[in-house]
Amino acid sequence: MDYVKAFVVGGLICALIQILMDNTKLMPGRIMVLLVVTGSILGAIGIYQPFSDWAGAGATVPLLGFGNSLWKGVWKSMGEDGFLGIFKGGFTASAVGISGALIFGYLGSVIFKPKMKS
Amino acid sequence: MEINKKAYEAYVKEVTPVNKKWPNIVKAFLVGGIICTIGQFSTNMFMNGGLEKEAASAWTTLILIASSVILTGLNIYPKIVKFGGAGALVPITGFANSVVAPAVEFKSEGQIFGIGCKIFTIAGPVILYGILSSWILGVIAYVLKAFGIL
Amino acid sequence: MQLGKASIKFEEPPIIESMASIVGKKEGEGPLGKLFDMVEQDDMFGADTWEKAESALQKQTADLAIEKRDIRRKDIRYLFAGDLLGQLIATSFGTVDLEIPLFGLFGACSTMGEALNLGAMAVAGGFADKVMAMASSHFATAEKQFRFPLSYGNQRPFSSSWTVTGCGSVILGKNKNEGIAAISGITTGRMVDMGIKDSMNMGAAMAPSAFHTIQQNFEDFNVDESYYDKIITGDLGSVGRTILLDFMKNKGHNLESVHTDCGIEIFDSETQDTHNGGSGCGCAASTLCSYILPKVHSGEWKRVLFVPTGALLSTVSFNEGESIPGIAHGVVIEHIGN
Numbered sequence: 001m002d003y004v005k006a007f008v009v010g011g012l013i014c015a016l017i018q019i020l021m022d023n024t025k026l027m028p029g030r031i032m033v034l035l036v037v038t039g040s041i042l043g044a045i046g047i048y049q050p051f052s053d054w055a056g057a058g059a060t061v062p063l064l065g066f067g068n069s070l071w072k073g074v075w076k077s078m079g080e081d082g083f084l085g086i087f088k089g090g091f092t093a094s095a096v097g098i099s100g101a102l103i104f105g106y107l108g109s110v111i112f113k114p115k116m117k118s
Numbered sequence: 119m120e121i122n123k124k125a126y127e128a129y130v131k132e133v134t135p136v137n138k139k140w141p142n143i144v145k146a147f148l149v150g151g152i153i154c155t156i157g158q159f160s161t162n163m164f165m166n167g168g169l170e171k172e173a174a175s176a177w178t179t180l181i182l183i184a185s186s187v188i189l190t191g192l193n194i195y196p197k198i199v200k201f202g203g204a205g206a207l208v209p210i211t212g213f214a215n216s217v218v219a220p221a222v223e224f225k226s227e228g229q230i231f232g233i234g235c236k237i238f239t240i241a242g243p244v245i246l247y248g249i250l251s252s253w254i255l256g257v258i259a260y261v262l263k264a265f266g267i268l
Numbered sequence: 269m270q271l272g273k274a275s276i277k278f279e280e281p282p283i284i285e286s287m288a289s290i291v292g293k294k295e296g297e298g299p300l301g302k303l304f305d306m307v308e309q310d311d312m313f314g315a316d317t318w319e320k321a322e323s324a325l326q327k328q329t330a331d332l333a334i335e336k337r338d339i340r341r342k343d344i345r346y347l348f349a350g351d352l353l354g355q356l357i358a359t360s361f362g363t364v365d366l367e368i369p370l371f372g373l374f375g376a377c378s379t380m381g382e383a384l385n386l387g388a389m390a391v392a393g394g395f396a397d398k399v400m401a402m403a404s405s406h407f408a409t410a411e412k413q414f415r416f417p418l419s420y421g422n423q424r425p426f427s428s429s430w431t432v433t434g435c436g437s438v439i440l441g442k443n444k445n446e447g448i449a450a451i452s453g454i455t456t457g458r459m460v461d462m463g464i465k466d467s468m469n470m471g472a473a474m475a476p477s478a479f480h481t482i483q484q485n486f487e488d489f490n491v492d493e494s495y496y497d498k499i500i501t502g503d504l505g506s507v508g509r510t511i512l513l514d515f516m517k518n519k520g521h522n523l524e525s526v527h528t529d530c531g532i533e534i535f536d537s538e539t540q541d542t543h544n545g546g547s548g549c550g551c552a553a554s555t556l557c558s559y560i561l562p563k564v565h566s567g568e569w570k571r572v573l574f575v576p577t578g579a580l581l582s583t584v585s586f587n588e589g590e591s592i593p594g595i596a597h598g599v600v601i602e603h604i605g606n
Contacts, residue, residue, distance in 0.1 A: 036247060
């Protein structure tokens, strides 16, 4: 059941974004920004977390989930450190994703060579 | 020119062919669904191995990112995106692709201005606006809390 | 002789004495594959960066044109050349070893037309016995500069085109006996901006400029489409062709059978997944030197109007919300013995 939910929910989010892309000619970079910002807003108004608990990876793997975890981090640190926590939480919560992408990305640039598109 | 810009824009829209909508949507659904299912599979594996849910999904994130980096280096990920469109851009793997692709491409321009700067070409805005928006929301929440509304 | 607003008719037409074309692997697999002088299988052209690859491509093509004419580099008085990159780096680095006085040109994908316009004037005016006109583009350098890193995934819309990896070079002179074809006239284009902002639809950005230049050519020479066996635009692609034909029709000209486009000819859009067609300076230049000139030489086409088209896209102006203006330069190429 986990897998069915992840497949359907993840698939639906992607399909919706595809519709948005095809209809607006928005460049992928803008789409990614839009997703993360939307994710953190949905998190802040309390929608994304329950949805994510239900849908599992279908909700955490898309970038919306990245936005939600940014918000979660901010909220959690705010509880611990007050105002200063608002500055801490985002990077704390996204640390694994951002560090992972940067470190593996760098290693990738060491190993791989530019290739032609075919 | 006897035709004005507005009319020309409308005319161009008319004569420019557009991508077929439905096949693209179905493909995005399939590819996105599959990537998320792999994510679920990985999370379950880690949880079966005794990890907490948070830790399991953090490991999953790392695995997805690493796979995307390797597939990008082997020139396979661009093909997945070409086929699956948003299905491959929306998941965290698309974010990883956007980090490694410029790093590889601009390696020739050096460690600092090549890889160092260009690695953020596409990912930079995502990080900036993600952090900024969650900070703004945090400030709002803080104020609401202070007034006892939240 | 100056003609009309923007044209010149040469009393003694400069002669195209030599031509050379070198392209990349994908272009070699296209419909014109067998016509190019050389198809390089290595997209890096033996270099270690894409930019150096394009420079190597220019140098090889220039040398090949010189070799085919059986002359030496120093016999060329001026070089008119360009590419798509910022500060023309492919040209400036690619032509260092040639040691020929250089005019570096930027006309986006219309560069070959600009080079032929100026080169023909230099020869006809008596300022040079031999000049070379050359233009190149490389898929990877263009993609890197104008769009995304190559391994970044994206879906290209149907209106987008595929930058040709290729270079075309001709030597202009006065020797009729050794000639391939003659340049009997030119019509220099002006900037035309119809407000198109979609960088994935360059055909639409350039079509009005092609229309304008062709129309100007008809007016200045006092001719119509029947004067030419072919009217060949640079890289309008299928979208741009549709627009051009529509515009011409409104003016009472039917270009349906007389018009073709290098971008449409160079790739098979069905099997090569190039969508709207080929583009880039190298598209018009390499098609000219492999497909068009031989047909004019043999007399299959007696007179063609070659109109390379350029979209003056800059990432800076694009990000600042500006539109993409177009330019197109006309060159009248005739069979020798006309």
